[in-house]
């Protein structure tokens with residue numbers, strides 16, 4: 001096989017930006033799979049140029065003029081940028097490949113703009129791709145393994161690519177690691193709920209942690225496990241076995257059911273500094289928070305006590321909430337969240353608006369059958385800006401009024417002061433200050449959406465699903481964000497079929513019925 005010139009791009013940003021958060025933290029949001037694919041391509045004997053695109057650089061200038069193959073990894077919010085880049089690289093003779101969450105959620109759409117679209121990706125899938133590597137147009141080929149790979153390259157093997165990303169992180173340098181894949185819980189909106197839980201090799205993890213102690217005085221490791229610590233004792237024993245207590249700073253996303261006081265003591269002893277538990281809803285998902293049948297104010301009280309306990313052991317806790325769930329009604333979910341913030345001022349809240357990402361979760365089939373999914377351009381699907389589901393129990397006006405009111409509460413002087421006072425750790429304090437800044441931007445954005453619901457004649461028909469014509473407001477934002485790459489956005493690439501998952505399932509069923 002001839003030696004290929006391959007470009008691998010990890011799209012952390014969805015367009016050029018220079019804001020403070022991007023400059024300090026974007027490079028720390030690098031994904032593991034693009035680094036993994038880069039390692040596998042090199043192992044197959046090819047030349048790889050790797051770029052973690054943070055929004056601060058020109059993605060084109062970072063690559064040689066000619067490439068045989070370009071692999072892009074992105075979340076859905078980066079899809080329009082990825083489509084434009086694919087078009088540009090194809091014009092220079094490259095074959096293009098899309099991987100990452102967008103490829104898994106919207107394969108039918110991505111196949112229109114890429115030669116290959118990756119589902120579950122193991123080394124065999126990449127090897128097959130490299131052997132064929134021929135263009136497939138106008139519709140690309142969907143390649144997928146039966147499940148997630150059982151092993152991934154270690155940090156040592158990915159190190160060269162991790163370092164490249166770290167050069168763009170001026171102060172804090174987080175090393176992405178993975179201890180497990182999938183999740184045993186079944187939260188209906190989550191892409192990991194349909195991936196069987198699978199721990200990765202403990203020996204590799206231990207060797208990686210020792211390796212990092214040789215690279216940094218005090219490494220910072222971000223666990224990318226969807227739910228860290230499912231096999232709590234096994235993981236913590238492996239960490240304790242590998243490195244001295246509290247010699248590495250760890251960041252992890254875990255469900256509250258895992259974060260009991262004895263577990264928190266052990267996590268603190270081992271250097272865990274930042275925990276991100278999902279609360280999601282005051283009315284639902286009691287199993288993952290171990291609140292059982294408790295809901296409403298009882299659940300607020302119980303979780304607040306637990307989060308305040310967690311804050312005694314780790315300085316930074318981010319609590320994730322989802323709004324717009326079918327179980328939510330009236331002002332109660334928002335009012336309870338405000339109350340939670342008042343009695344848990346040290347926690348940083350992250351608000352997500354219910355978004356049905358293509359075929360991420362089986363529940364999306366139901367939403368599509370009900371005709372509730374809207375073709376909001378991918379660019380806005382970051383769980384914050386572009387809720388693509390018509391809420392069941394709210395009008396759009398009441399929904400946004402409630403969200404605006406909640407954020408105003410969050411950024412009131414009283415809340416900010418209480419939050420600042422409640423965190424004794426100086427780095428966590430400042431991180432919270434930096435992280436408050438986007439709220440002002442978010443509030444401005446929601447107010448604009450709310451205003452347009454009253455005055456923009458294109459808005460309401462689109463959000464009510466009466467037309468698929470995308471309001472100019474959305475188009476202009478994407479055009480501005482893509483800058484010169486707007487010219488490369490293929491025709492029709494702002495639109496997508498929000499019911500593609502349902503149609504492909506129905507097609508498969510018809511094929512099955514026809515087969516003898």
Ligand code: SF4
Nearest residue numbers: 183185187190193226
């Ligand atoms: S607990 Fe977290 S990772 Fe697991 S299914 Fe629920 S949201 Fe997803």
